Amino acid sequence: MEKDFEVVDHTADVGIIAYGVDIRQAFTNAARALFSLITNIDDVEEVLYRDIELVAPDEESLLVGWLNELIYLFDVENIIFKRFDITELSNTQLKARSYGEKIDRSKHKLKTGVKAATYHMLTVDKANGCKVQVLFDI
Protein backbone atom coordinates (compact mmCIF):
# COMPACT_ATOMS: atom_id res chain seq x y z
CA MET A 1 0.00 0.00 0.00
CA GLU A 2 1.60 3.26 -1.11
CA LYS A 3 -0.35 5.63 1.09
CA ASP A 4 -2.69 5.25 4.04
CA PHE A 5 -5.10 8.02 3.17
CA GLU A 6 -5.61 11.12 1.08
CA VAL A 7 -7.63 14.28 1.50
CA VAL A 8 -10.18 15.07 -1.21
CA ASP A 9 -11.17 18.64 -2.02
CA HIS A 10 -14.78 19.59 -1.72
CA THR A 11 -16.13 23.13 -1.95
CA ALA A 12 -17.67 23.53 1.47
CA ASP A 13 -16.26 20.55 3.27
CA VAL A 14 -13.44 18.01 3.23
CA GLY A 15 -13.46 14.41 2.10
CA ILE A 16 -10.98 11.66 2.81
CA ILE A 17 -10.16 8.38 1.11
CA ALA A 18 -8.47 5.80 3.32
CA TYR A 19 -6.88 2.54 2.22
CA GLY A 20 -6.06 -0.73 3.90
CA VAL A 21 -5.30 -4.35 3.19
CA ASP A 22 -8.59 -5.04 4.91
CA ILE A 23 -11.56 -3.10 6.29
CA ARG A 24 -10.01 -2.91 9.74
CA GLN A 25 -6.93 -1.14 8.43
CA ALA A 26 -9.01 1.16 6.21
CA PHE A 27 -11.17 2.16 9.21
CA THR A 28 -7.99 2.80 11.23
CA ASN A 29 -6.54 4.97 8.47
CA ALA A 30 -9.83 6.85 8.14
CA ALA A 31 -9.54 7.75 11.84
CA ARG A 32 -5.94 8.88 11.34
CA ALA A 33 -7.07 10.97 8.38
CA LEU A 34 -9.72 12.60 10.58
CA PHE A 35 -7.21 13.65 13.25
CA SER A 36 -4.73 14.76 10.59
CA LEU A 37 -7.34 17.30 9.50
CA ILE A 38 -7.58 18.56 13.08
CA THR A 39 -3.86 18.73 13.93
CA ASN A 40 -0.43 17.34 13.09
CA ILE A 41 -0.71 13.94 14.76
CA ASP A 42 3.06 13.51 14.89
CA ASP A 43 2.94 16.02 17.77
CA VAL A 44 0.53 13.84 19.72
CA GLU A 45 1.67 11.32 22.32
CA GLU A 46 -0.06 8.19 23.52
CA VAL A 47 -0.79 9.00 27.14
CA LEU A 48 -4.36 7.83 27.50
CA TYR A 49 -6.92 5.71 25.73
CA ARG A 50 -10.66 5.48 25.28
CA ASP A 51 -12.73 2.45 24.34
CA ILE A 52 -15.47 2.62 21.76
CA GLU A 53 -18.12 -0.01 21.16
CA LEU A 54 -20.84 0.50 18.66
CA VAL A 55 -23.49 -1.25 16.65
CA ALA A 56 -24.83 -0.02 13.30
CA PRO A 57 -27.03 -1.47 10.56
CA ASP A 58 -24.25 -1.87 7.97
CA GLU A 59 -20.54 -1.23 7.30
CA GLU A 60 -21.07 2.26 5.88
CA SER A 61 -23.03 3.34 8.96
CA LEU A 62 -20.41 1.71 11.13
CA LEU A 63 -17.70 3.84 9.51
CA VAL A 64 -19.69 7.06 10.00
CA GLY A 65 -20.56 6.01 13.55
CA TRP A 66 -16.93 5.22 14.36
CA LEU A 67 -15.68 8.59 13.14
CA ASN A 68 -18.53 10.46 14.84
CA GLU A 69 -17.68 8.76 18.16
CA LEU A 70 -14.11 10.03 17.81
CA ILE A 71 -15.32 13.55 16.94
CA TYR A 72 -17.53 13.42 20.02
CA LEU A 73 -14.61 12.47 22.28
CA PHE A 74 -12.49 15.22 20.73
CA ASP A 75 -15.22 17.80 21.31
CA VAL A 76 -16.18 16.78 24.85
CA GLU A 77 -12.90 15.57 26.33
CA ASN A 78 -10.55 17.48 24.02
CA ILE A 79 -8.63 14.33 23.20
CA ILE A 80 -6.61 14.04 20.01
CA PHE A 81 -6.12 10.41 19.02
CA LYS A 82 -3.25 9.09 16.95
CA ARG A 83 -3.34 5.29 17.20
CA PHE A 84 -6.33 3.03 16.84
CA ASP A 85 -6.61 -0.60 17.72
CA ILE A 86 -9.80 -2.06 16.28
CA THR A 87 -10.19 -5.32 18.16
CA GLU A 88 -13.50 -6.45 16.73
CA LEU A 89 -15.16 -5.56 13.47
CA SER A 90 -18.10 -7.26 11.83
CA ASN A 91 -20.68 -5.91 9.38
CA THR A 92 -22.64 -4.40 12.22
CA GLN A 93 -20.34 -4.14 15.21
CA LEU A 94 -17.10 -2.40 16.12
CA LYS A 95 -14.90 -2.47 19.21
CA ALA A 96 -11.79 -0.34 19.42
CA ARG A 97 -9.27 1.20 21.78
CA SER A 98 -7.92 4.58 20.68
CA TYR A 99 -4.76 6.18 22.07
CA GLY A 100 -3.83 9.85 22.26
CA GLU A 101 -3.68 12.80 24.61
CA LYS A 102 -5.61 15.89 25.68
CA ILE A 103 -5.10 19.04 23.62
CA ASP A 104 -2.11 21.01 24.82
CA ARG A 105 -2.17 24.31 22.99
CA SER A 106 1.55 24.84 23.62
CA LYS A 107 2.43 21.88 21.40
CA HIS A 108 -0.65 21.05 19.32
CA LYS A 109 -1.50 23.44 16.55
CA LEU A 110 -5.21 23.05 15.83
CA LYS A 111 -6.04 23.36 12.15
CA THR A 112 -9.65 22.57 11.40
CA GLY A 113 -12.74 21.96 13.50
CA VAL A 114 -14.72 18.96 12.27
CA LYS A 115 -18.46 19.01 12.97
CA ALA A 116 -19.37 15.51 11.81
CA ALA A 117 -18.85 12.65 9.38
CA THR A 118 -21.68 12.49 6.82
CA TYR A 119 -23.31 9.79 4.69
CA HIS A 120 -22.86 11.85 1.53
CA MET A 121 -20.63 10.09 -1.05
CA LEU A 122 -19.91 7.47 1.57
CA THR A 123 -18.34 4.28 0.24
CA VAL A 124 -16.77 1.11 1.63
CA ASP A 125 -15.18 -0.71 -1.28
CA LYS A 126 -13.69 -4.14 -0.57
CA ALA A 127 -12.97 -5.11 -4.17
CA ASN A 128 -9.18 -4.95 -3.87
CA GLY A 129 -7.99 -4.65 -0.30
CA CYS A 130 -10.24 -1.98 1.17
CA LYS A 131 -10.87 1.62 0.21
CA VAL A 132 -13.29 3.86 2.12
CA GLN A 133 -14.48 7.38 1.40
CA VAL A 134 -16.08 9.81 3.85
CA LEU A 135 -17.08 13.45 3.63
CA PHE A 136 -16.78 15.56 6.77
CA ASP A 137 -18.73 18.70 7.54
CA ILE A 138 -16.19 21.21 8.77
Added chain:
Amino acid sequence: MAAPWQEVVKKIDDYRWEIPQTYKTGMLVPGLIFASQSMLNHIWEEQVFQQVANVAFLPGIVGRSLAMPDIHWGYGFPIGGVAATRIKDGVVSPGGVGFDINCGVRLLRTNLTEDEIRPKIGQLIAELFANIPSGVGSTGRIRVSEKELVEVLIKGSRWAVEKGYGEARDITVTEESGCIKGANPEKVSSKVKKRGIPQLGTLGAGNHFLEIEVVDEIYDKDVATAMGIDDLGQVLILIHTGSRGFGHQVCTDYVALLGESVKKYGISLPDRQLACAPVQSPEGQDYLAAMSCAANYAWTNRQCITHWTRESFIKVLGKSRSELGLEQIYDVAHNIAKIEEYTIDGKKHTLCVHRKGATRAFPAGHPDIPDIYRNIGQPVLIPGDMGRCSYVALGTEMAMKESFGSTCHGAGRVQSRAAARRALRGADVARELTARGITVKTGSMGSLAEEASGAYKDVTEVVDVTDKAGISRKVAKAIPVGVIKG
Protein backbone atom coordinates in the same frame (compact mmCIF):
# COMPACT_ATOMS: atom_id res chain seq x y z
CA MET B 1 -20.49 26.16 -27.70
CA ALA B 2 -23.56 25.82 -25.57
CA ALA B 3 -22.94 25.39 -21.86
CA PRO B 4 -23.92 21.90 -20.65
CA TRP B 5 -26.65 23.23 -18.37
CA GLN B 6 -28.46 24.80 -21.30
CA GLU B 7 -29.83 21.42 -22.33
CA VAL B 8 -31.20 20.86 -18.85
CA VAL B 9 -32.68 24.07 -17.53
CA LYS B 10 -35.65 26.03 -18.72
CA LYS B 11 -35.12 29.75 -18.49
CA ILE B 12 -38.09 31.48 -16.84
CA ASP B 13 -36.50 34.92 -16.74
CA ASP B 14 -33.03 36.39 -16.20
CA TYR B 15 -32.99 35.27 -12.56
CA ARG B 16 -35.07 32.09 -12.52
CA TRP B 17 -34.06 28.74 -14.02
CA GLU B 18 -36.20 25.66 -13.76
CA ILE B 19 -34.91 22.09 -13.55
CA PRO B 20 -37.77 20.07 -15.06
CA GLN B 21 -39.16 17.14 -13.14
CA THR B 22 -38.05 14.90 -15.99
CA TYR B 23 -34.37 15.69 -15.26
CA LYS B 24 -34.12 12.74 -12.91
CA THR B 25 -36.57 9.89 -12.43
CA GLY B 26 -38.00 10.06 -8.94
CA MET B 27 -38.31 13.83 -8.68
CA LEU B 28 -41.73 14.69 -7.28
CA VAL B 29 -41.55 18.37 -8.20
CA PRO B 30 -39.35 20.49 -10.47
CA GLY B 31 -36.34 22.42 -9.17
CA LEU B 32 -35.89 26.18 -9.34
CA ILE B 33 -32.58 28.01 -9.19
CA PHE B 34 -32.45 31.73 -8.50
CA ALA B 35 -29.29 32.85 -10.27
CA SER B 36 -27.89 35.07 -12.98
CA GLN B 37 -26.82 33.39 -16.21
CA SER B 38 -23.15 33.99 -15.40
CA MET B 39 -23.51 32.04 -12.14
CA LEU B 40 -24.90 28.92 -13.82
CA ASN B 41 -21.63 27.56 -15.20
CA HIS B 42 -20.21 27.29 -11.73
CA ILE B 43 -23.46 25.97 -10.27
CA TRP B 44 -23.42 23.23 -12.93
CA GLU B 45 -19.80 22.26 -12.24
CA GLU B 46 -20.63 22.04 -8.57
CA GLN B 47 -23.19 19.27 -9.26
CA VAL B 48 -25.77 21.42 -7.55
CA PHE B 49 -28.32 20.47 -10.21
CA GLN B 50 -28.05 16.88 -8.98
CA GLN B 51 -28.48 17.93 -5.39
CA VAL B 52 -31.47 20.17 -6.10
CA ALA B 53 -32.98 17.26 -8.02
CA ASN B 54 -32.27 14.83 -5.17
CA VAL B 55 -34.10 17.05 -2.68
CA ALA B 56 -37.12 16.89 -5.02
CA PHE B 57 -37.40 13.16 -4.08
CA LEU B 58 -38.50 13.98 -0.52
CA PRO B 59 -42.04 12.67 0.06
CA GLY B 60 -44.61 15.43 0.43
CA ILE B 61 -42.44 18.15 -1.12
CA VAL B 62 -44.56 20.95 -2.58
CA GLY B 63 -43.92 23.72 -5.09
CA ARG B 64 -40.33 23.32 -6.21
CA SER B 65 -37.00 22.26 -4.74
CA LEU B 66 -35.37 25.68 -4.45
CA ALA B 67 -31.82 26.93 -4.78
CA MET B 68 -30.84 30.43 -3.73
CA PRO B 69 -28.09 32.23 -5.75
CA ASP B 70 -25.47 31.47 -3.08
CA ILE B 71 -26.09 27.76 -3.66
CA HIS B 72 -23.13 25.42 -3.40
CA TRP B 73 -22.43 21.76 -3.02
CA GLY B 74 -23.34 20.44 0.40
CA TYR B 75 -23.71 16.96 1.78
CA GLY B 76 -27.14 15.70 0.73
CA PHE B 77 -29.00 19.00 0.60
CA PRO B 78 -27.18 21.77 -1.22
CA ILE B 79 -26.20 24.76 0.91
CA GLY B 80 -28.55 27.54 -0.11
CA GLY B 81 -31.43 25.07 -0.51
CA VAL B 82 -35.05 25.49 0.53
CA ALA B 83 -37.61 22.67 0.54
CA ALA B 84 -41.16 22.74 1.89
CA THR B 85 -43.04 19.55 2.71
CA ARG B 86 -46.68 19.03 3.69
CA ILE B 87 -46.91 18.25 7.37
CA LYS B 88 -49.85 15.89 6.85
CA ASP B 89 -48.04 13.46 4.55
CA GLY B 90 -44.56 14.86 4.02
CA VAL B 91 -41.21 14.29 5.69
CA VAL B 92 -38.74 16.24 7.80
CA SER B 93 -35.04 15.73 7.06
CA PRO B 94 -32.24 16.66 9.50
CA GLY B 95 -29.95 16.98 6.48
CA GLY B 96 -32.25 19.75 5.25
CA VAL B 97 -31.22 21.80 8.26
CA GLY B 98 -27.60 20.70 8.54
CA PHE B 99 -25.20 20.10 11.39
CA ASP B 100 -24.97 23.69 12.56
CA ILE B 101 -28.62 24.04 13.57
CA ASN B 102 -29.67 27.71 13.77
CA CYS B 103 -26.38 28.96 12.54
CA GLY B 104 -27.46 32.55 12.14
CA VAL B 105 -26.70 36.21 12.26
CA ARG B 106 -27.39 39.02 14.69
CA LEU B 107 -26.91 42.68 13.85
CA LEU B 108 -26.44 45.50 16.36
CA ARG B 109 -26.55 49.22 15.57
CA THR B 110 -24.56 51.94 17.33
CA ASN B 111 -24.55 55.73 17.60
CA LEU B 112 -20.88 55.66 16.62
CA THR B 113 -19.25 56.81 13.42
CA GLU B 114 -16.25 55.31 11.68
CA ASP B 115 -14.12 58.34 12.67
CA GLU B 116 -14.88 57.77 16.32
CA ILE B 117 -13.82 54.14 16.39
CA ARG B 118 -10.88 54.15 13.95
CA PRO B 119 -8.34 55.25 16.58
CA LYS B 120 -9.57 52.53 18.98
CA ILE B 121 -10.23 49.70 16.54
CA GLY B 122 -7.17 47.69 17.59
CA GLN B 123 -8.20 47.93 21.23
CA LEU B 124 -11.82 47.07 20.44
CA ILE B 125 -10.89 43.97 18.47
CA ALA B 126 -8.42 42.86 21.16
CA GLU B 127 -11.06 43.32 23.88
CA LEU B 128 -13.71 41.44 21.88
CA PHE B 129 -11.25 38.64 21.17
CA ALA B 130 -10.41 38.39 24.88
CA ASN B 131 -14.07 38.45 25.97
CA ILE B 132 -15.61 36.09 23.42
CA PRO B 133 -14.12 32.60 23.37
CA SER B 134 -13.42 31.45 19.81
CA GLY B 135 -11.50 28.87 17.82
CA VAL B 136 -11.40 25.09 17.42
CA GLY B 137 -12.15 23.35 20.71
CA SER B 138 -12.93 26.61 22.52
CA THR B 139 -14.90 26.41 25.75
CA GLY B 140 -17.16 29.03 27.22
CA ARG B 141 -16.96 31.38 30.18
CA ILE B 142 -20.40 30.21 31.23
CA ARG B 143 -20.52 27.06 33.31
CA VAL B 144 -23.98 25.54 33.24
CA SER B 145 -25.06 22.41 35.03
CA GLU B 146 -27.12 19.85 33.13
CA LYS B 147 -30.21 21.20 34.92
CA GLU B 148 -29.43 24.74 33.77
CA LEU B 149 -28.77 23.51 30.24
CA VAL B 150 -32.28 22.07 30.18
CA GLU B 151 -33.58 25.55 31.02
CA VAL B 152 -31.50 27.04 28.20
CA LEU B 153 -33.07 24.56 25.77
CA ILE B 154 -36.59 25.37 26.88
CA LYS B 155 -36.27 29.13 27.30
CA GLY B 156 -33.72 30.12 24.63
CA SER B 157 -32.68 33.79 24.66
CA ARG B 158 -34.92 34.48 27.65
CA TRP B 159 -32.66 32.29 29.81
CA ALA B 160 -29.69 34.49 28.94
CA VAL B 161 -31.56 37.74 29.59
CA GLU B 162 -32.79 36.43 32.95
CA LYS B 163 -29.17 35.67 33.84
CA GLY B 164 -28.14 39.21 32.95
CA TYR B 165 -26.83 38.58 29.45
CA GLY B 166 -28.54 41.23 27.39
CA GLU B 167 -31.83 43.06 27.49
CA ALA B 168 -35.51 42.16 27.23
CA ARG B 169 -35.81 44.23 24.06
CA ASP B 170 -33.28 41.96 22.31
CA ILE B 171 -35.77 39.10 22.51
CA THR B 172 -38.48 41.10 20.75
CA VAL B 173 -36.23 41.56 17.71
CA THR B 174 -35.11 37.95 17.41
CA GLU B 175 -36.70 35.41 15.04
CA GLU B 176 -39.17 33.31 17.09
CA SER B 177 -38.40 35.69 20.01
CA GLY B 178 -35.28 33.59 20.52
CA CYS B 179 -37.28 30.53 21.53
CA ILE B 180 -38.91 28.13 19.13
CA LYS B 181 -41.80 26.23 20.63
CA GLY B 182 -41.80 22.48 21.02
CA ALA B 183 -38.26 22.08 22.36
CA ASN B 184 -38.11 18.89 24.41
CA PRO B 185 -34.79 18.25 26.19
CA GLU B 186 -35.75 14.59 26.65
CA LYS B 187 -35.35 14.14 22.91
CA VAL B 188 -31.63 14.96 22.93
CA SER B 189 -29.08 12.36 23.95
CA SER B 190 -26.70 12.69 26.87
CA LYS B 191 -23.95 13.05 24.27
CA VAL B 192 -25.65 16.14 22.87
CA LYS B 193 -25.83 17.66 26.34
CA LYS B 194 -22.21 16.81 27.13
CA ARG B 195 -21.08 18.45 23.90
CA GLY B 196 -23.25 21.50 24.53
CA ILE B 197 -22.44 22.25 28.16
CA PRO B 198 -18.84 23.47 27.76
CA GLN B 199 -19.47 25.36 24.51
CA LEU B 200 -22.27 27.73 25.51
CA GLY B 201 -21.14 31.29 24.87
CA THR B 202 -18.51 30.54 22.23
CA LEU B 203 -18.11 31.83 18.71
CA GLY B 204 -16.53 28.64 17.37
CA ALA B 205 -14.34 28.34 14.27
CA GLY B 206 -14.78 27.83 10.53
CA ASN B 207 -16.85 30.54 8.88
CA HIS B 208 -18.06 32.02 12.16
CA PHE B 209 -16.99 35.53 13.03
CA LEU B 210 -17.83 38.80 14.72
CA GLU B 211 -17.39 41.88 12.61
CA ILE B 212 -17.38 45.62 13.30
CA GLU B 213 -18.62 47.27 10.15
CA VAL B 214 -19.51 50.65 8.73
CA VAL B 215 -22.57 51.56 6.64
CA ASP B 216 -21.36 52.08 3.09
CA GLU B 217 -24.57 52.45 1.07
CA ILE B 218 -28.23 52.92 1.88
CA TYR B 219 -30.74 51.84 -0.78
CA ASP B 220 -33.97 52.60 1.07
CA LYS B 221 -33.67 55.53 3.46
CA ASP B 222 -37.06 55.14 5.18
CA VAL B 223 -36.71 51.43 5.83
CA ALA B 224 -33.12 51.84 6.98
CA THR B 225 -34.18 54.56 9.43
CA ALA B 226 -36.91 52.31 10.80
CA MET B 227 -34.18 49.75 11.55
CA GLY B 228 -31.95 52.33 13.23
CA ILE B 229 -29.55 52.62 10.29
CA ASP B 230 -29.36 56.39 9.95
CA ASP B 231 -26.29 57.44 8.05
CA LEU B 232 -23.34 56.41 5.95
CA GLY B 233 -20.31 55.80 8.16
CA GLN B 234 -22.44 54.53 11.05
CA VAL B 235 -20.93 51.60 12.95
CA LEU B 236 -22.78 48.26 13.05
CA ILE B 237 -21.78 44.95 14.64
CA LEU B 238 -22.49 41.57 13.05
CA ILE B 239 -22.36 38.31 15.01
CA HIS B 240 -22.31 35.06 13.02
CA THR B 241 -22.42 31.77 14.93
CA GLY B 242 -24.72 28.86 15.76
CA SER B 243 -25.43 25.96 18.11
CA ARG B 244 -21.84 24.63 18.20
CA GLY B 245 -21.27 20.97 19.15
CA PHE B 246 -24.78 20.74 20.61
CA GLY B 247 -26.39 21.14 17.19
CA HIS B 248 -23.76 19.02 15.45
CA GLN B 249 -24.52 16.09 17.75
CA VAL B 250 -28.32 16.48 17.36
CA CYS B 251 -27.86 16.20 13.60
CA THR B 252 -25.39 13.31 13.91
CA ASP B 253 -27.78 11.37 16.17
CA TYR B 254 -30.89 11.98 14.09
CA VAL B 255 -29.35 11.34 10.65
CA ALA B 256 -28.40 7.90 12.00
CA LEU B 257 -31.82 7.35 13.62
CA LEU B 258 -33.78 8.55 10.61
CA GLY B 259 -31.66 6.36 8.36
CA GLU B 260 -33.66 3.55 9.96
CA SER B 261 -36.97 5.41 9.51
CA VAL B 262 -36.32 5.54 5.79
CA LYS B 263 -36.45 1.72 5.76
CA LYS B 264 -39.35 1.54 8.22
CA TYR B 265 -41.56 3.88 6.18
CA GLY B 266 -40.38 2.54 2.81
CA ILE B 267 -38.97 5.86 1.57
CA SER B 268 -36.70 5.78 -1.46
CA LEU B 269 -33.86 8.33 -1.50
CA PRO B 270 -30.92 8.97 -3.85
CA ASP B 271 -28.53 10.03 -1.02
CA ARG B 272 -28.35 8.62 2.51
CA GLN B 273 -27.60 12.05 3.95
CA LEU B 274 -31.19 13.01 2.99
CA ALA B 275 -32.45 10.60 5.69
CA CYS B 276 -35.91 11.64 6.79
CA ALA B 277 -39.12 10.56 8.52
CA PRO B 278 -42.75 11.61 8.14
CA VAL B 279 -43.28 14.92 9.96
CA GLN B 280 -46.14 13.37 11.93
CA SER B 281 -44.28 10.17 12.87
CA PRO B 282 -42.74 9.76 16.34
CA GLU B 283 -39.26 9.93 14.76
CA GLY B 284 -40.07 13.12 12.85
CA GLN B 285 -41.62 14.76 15.91
CA ASP B 286 -38.63 13.75 18.04
CA TYR B 287 -36.23 15.32 15.56
CA LEU B 288 -38.21 18.58 15.52
CA ALA B 289 -38.23 18.63 19.34
CA ALA B 290 -34.44 18.08 19.43
CA MET B 291 -33.80 20.55 16.61
CA SER B 292 -35.80 23.15 18.54
CA CYS B 293 -33.53 22.58 21.57
CA ALA B 294 -30.50 23.24 19.37
CA ALA B 295 -32.11 26.34 17.85
CA ASN B 296 -32.79 27.72 21.34
CA TYR B 297 -29.22 26.92 22.36
CA ALA B 298 -27.97 28.93 19.36
CA TRP B 299 -30.14 31.94 20.19
CA THR B 300 -28.87 31.81 23.78
CA ASN B 301 -25.33 31.62 22.43
CA ARG B 302 -25.74 34.73 20.28
CA GLN B 303 -27.50 36.46 23.19
CA CYS B 304 -24.52 35.89 25.52
CA ILE B 305 -22.06 37.03 22.85
CA THR B 306 -24.18 40.16 22.32
CA HIS B 307 -23.80 40.97 26.01
CA TRP B 308 -20.00 40.61 25.95
CA THR B 309 -19.88 42.69 22.78
CA ARG B 310 -21.69 45.51 24.57
CA GLU B 311 -19.41 45.18 27.60
CA SER B 312 -16.35 45.37 25.36
CA PHE B 313 -17.53 48.53 23.61
CA ILE B 314 -18.48 50.20 26.91
CA LYS B 315 -15.09 49.37 28.42
CA VAL B 316 -12.90 50.44 25.51
CA LEU B 317 -14.83 53.58 24.55
CA GLY B 318 -15.62 54.63 28.12
CA LYS B 319 -19.19 55.56 27.34
CA SER B 320 -22.54 54.31 28.59
CA ARG B 321 -24.68 51.77 26.80
CA SER B 322 -27.27 54.45 25.91
CA GLU B 323 -24.64 56.85 24.58
CA LEU B 324 -23.19 54.10 22.41
CA GLY B 325 -26.49 52.79 21.11
CA LEU B 326 -25.73 49.05 20.74
CA GLU B 327 -29.37 48.16 20.16
CA GLN B 328 -30.16 44.94 18.39
CA ILE B 329 -31.59 45.39 14.89
CA TYR B 330 -32.51 41.74 14.35
CA ASP B 331 -31.40 38.11 14.66
CA VAL B 332 -32.15 35.49 11.98
CA ALA B 333 -31.56 31.76 11.58
CA HIS B 334 -29.89 30.44 8.42
CA ASN B 335 -30.20 26.69 9.11
CA ILE B 336 -33.57 25.60 10.44
CA ALA B 337 -36.85 23.78 9.73
CA LYS B 338 -40.04 25.68 10.57
CA ILE B 339 -43.73 24.87 10.51
CA GLU B 340 -45.32 27.70 8.51
CA GLU B 341 -48.54 28.45 6.62
CA TYR B 342 -48.66 29.17 2.90
CA THR B 343 -51.39 29.68 0.36
CA ILE B 344 -50.86 27.60 -2.77
CA ASP B 345 -53.38 27.84 -5.60
CA GLY B 346 -55.80 29.56 -3.25
CA LYS B 347 -55.59 26.79 -0.64
CA LYS B 348 -53.98 27.09 2.79
CA HIS B 349 -51.28 24.57 3.60
CA THR B 350 -49.27 23.93 6.73
CA LEU B 351 -45.73 23.14 5.64
CA CYS B 352 -42.41 22.14 7.11
CA VAL B 353 -40.00 24.61 5.50
CA HIS B 354 -36.38 23.45 5.50
CA ARG B 355 -33.90 26.29 5.14
CA LYS B 356 -30.33 25.12 4.81
CA GLY B 357 -28.24 28.19 4.23
CA ALA B 358 -31.24 30.39 3.56
CA THR B 359 -32.90 33.25 5.42
CA ARG B 360 -36.54 33.69 6.29
CA ALA B 361 -37.82 36.74 4.40
CA PHE B 362 -41.37 37.52 5.57
CA PRO B 363 -43.16 40.55 4.13
CA ALA B 364 -44.79 43.52 5.85
CA GLY B 365 -47.92 42.54 7.72
CA HIS B 366 -46.86 38.97 8.52
CA PRO B 367 -47.94 38.09 12.05
CA ASP B 368 -44.62 36.37 12.87
CA ILE B 369 -42.48 39.48 12.59
CA PRO B 370 -41.90 41.94 15.45
CA ASP B 371 -44.30 44.85 15.92
CA ILE B 372 -41.67 47.44 15.10
CA TYR B 373 -41.11 45.88 11.67
CA ARG B 374 -44.71 44.83 10.98
CA ASN B 375 -45.26 47.75 8.59
CA ILE B 376 -42.04 47.40 6.62
CA GLY B 377 -41.21 43.69 6.55
CA GLN B 378 -38.72 41.40 8.25
CA PRO B 379 -35.07 42.45 8.26
CA VAL B 380 -32.92 39.92 6.38
CA LEU B 381 -29.26 39.81 7.40
CA ILE B 382 -26.80 38.57 4.78
CA PRO B 383 -23.15 38.41 5.77
CA GLY B 384 -20.60 38.35 2.98
CA ASP B 385 -17.33 36.55 3.22
CA MET B 386 -14.90 37.80 5.82
CA GLY B 387 -13.61 41.17 4.71
CA ARG B 388 -15.84 42.03 1.74
CA CYS B 389 -19.22 43.43 2.73
CA SER B 390 -22.57 42.45 4.13
CA TYR B 391 -26.14 43.43 3.41
CA VAL B 392 -29.33 44.24 5.22
CA ALA B 393 -32.39 43.40 3.17
CA LEU B 394 -36.12 43.09 3.64
CA GLY B 395 -38.62 40.26 3.20
CA THR B 396 -41.21 40.55 0.42
CA GLU B 397 -44.60 39.26 -0.78
CA MET B 398 -42.77 37.68 -3.70
CA ALA B 399 -40.83 35.50 -1.26
CA MET B 400 -44.15 34.29 0.20
CA LYS B 401 -45.41 33.43 -3.30
CA GLU B 402 -42.28 31.90 -4.76
CA SER B 403 -39.69 30.85 -2.22
CA PHE B 404 -41.60 29.85 0.91
CA GLY B 405 -40.68 33.13 2.57
CA SER B 406 -36.97 32.61 1.98
CA THR B 407 -34.00 34.31 0.41
CA CYS B 408 -30.20 33.90 0.25
CA HIS B 409 -27.97 33.72 3.33
CA GLY B 410 -24.51 34.82 2.24
CA ALA B 411 -21.85 34.63 -0.35
CA GLY B 412 -21.52 30.88 -0.95
CA ARG B 413 -18.17 29.16 -1.34
CA VAL B 414 -16.66 28.70 -4.79
CA GLN B 415 -13.26 27.39 -3.69
CA SER B 416 -12.58 24.49 -1.34
CA ARG B 417 -10.90 25.19 1.96
CA ALA B 418 -7.84 23.23 0.89
CA ALA B 419 -7.59 25.15 -2.38
CA ALA B 420 -7.93 28.42 -0.48
CA ARG B 421 -5.11 27.36 1.84
CA ARG B 422 -2.93 26.43 -1.12
CA ALA B 423 -3.65 29.73 -2.87
CA LEU B 424 -2.98 31.95 0.10
CA ARG B 425 -1.30 31.89 3.45
CA GLY B 426 -3.17 33.22 6.48
CA ALA B 427 -0.46 35.84 7.00
CA ASP B 428 -0.97 37.15 3.45
CA VAL B 429 -4.71 37.35 3.97
CA ALA B 430 -4.17 39.26 7.22
CA ARG B 431 -1.78 41.64 5.45
CA GLU B 432 -4.23 42.24 2.63
CA LEU B 433 -7.07 42.91 5.05
CA THR B 434 -4.87 45.31 7.01
CA ALA B 435 -3.96 47.12 3.80
CA ARG B 436 -7.69 47.63 3.21
CA GLY B 437 -8.11 49.09 6.68
CA ILE B 438 -9.54 45.96 8.31
CA THR B 439 -8.14 44.87 11.67
CA VAL B 440 -8.26 41.09 12.18
CA LYS B 441 -7.65 38.89 15.16
CA THR B 442 -7.81 35.13 14.73
CA GLY B 443 -6.89 32.04 16.65
CA SER B 444 -5.74 30.27 13.49
CA MET B 445 -3.95 31.72 10.46
CA GLY B 446 -4.89 28.63 8.46
CA SER B 447 -8.57 29.20 9.06
CA LEU B 448 -8.08 32.82 8.00
CA ALA B 449 -6.75 31.66 4.61
CA GLU B 450 -9.69 29.28 4.19
CA GLU B 451 -12.10 32.16 4.60
CA ALA B 452 -10.35 34.56 2.21
CA SER B 453 -12.60 36.54 -0.13
CA GLY B 454 -11.41 34.68 -3.22
CA ALA B 455 -12.92 31.47 -1.84
CA TYR B 456 -16.42 32.94 -2.09
CA LYS B 457 -18.84 34.22 -4.67
CA ASP B 458 -19.22 37.96 -4.59
CA VAL B 459 -22.03 38.55 -2.11
CA THR B 460 -23.06 41.65 -4.07
CA GLU B 461 -23.85 39.51 -7.10
CA VAL B 462 -25.83 37.11 -4.88
CA VAL B 463 -27.84 39.87 -3.21
CA ASP B 464 -28.49 41.59 -6.54
CA VAL B 465 -30.09 38.41 -7.88
CA THR B 466 -32.46 38.12 -4.91
CA ASP B 467 -33.25 41.83 -5.20
CA LYS B 468 -33.97 41.64 -8.93
CA ALA B 469 -35.93 38.41 -8.58
CA GLY B 470 -37.87 40.20 -5.85
CA ILE B 471 -37.54 37.59 -3.07
CA SER B 472 -35.86 40.18 -0.83
CA ARG B 473 -35.12 43.87 -1.25
CA LYS B 474 -31.82 45.59 -0.53
CA VAL B 475 -31.83 48.14 2.30
CA ALA B 476 -28.20 48.84 3.16
CA LYS B 477 -24.65 47.62 2.66
CA ALA B 478 -21.88 47.68 5.24
CA ILE B 479 -18.14 47.11 4.94
CA PRO B 480 -15.95 45.66 7.69
CA VAL B 481 -13.35 47.57 9.68
CA GLY B 482 -12.54 44.89 12.25
CA VAL B 483 -13.05 41.12 12.51
CA ILE B 484 -12.56 38.47 15.17
CA LYS B 485 -12.50 34.88 13.97
CA GLY B 486 -11.99 31.47 15.49
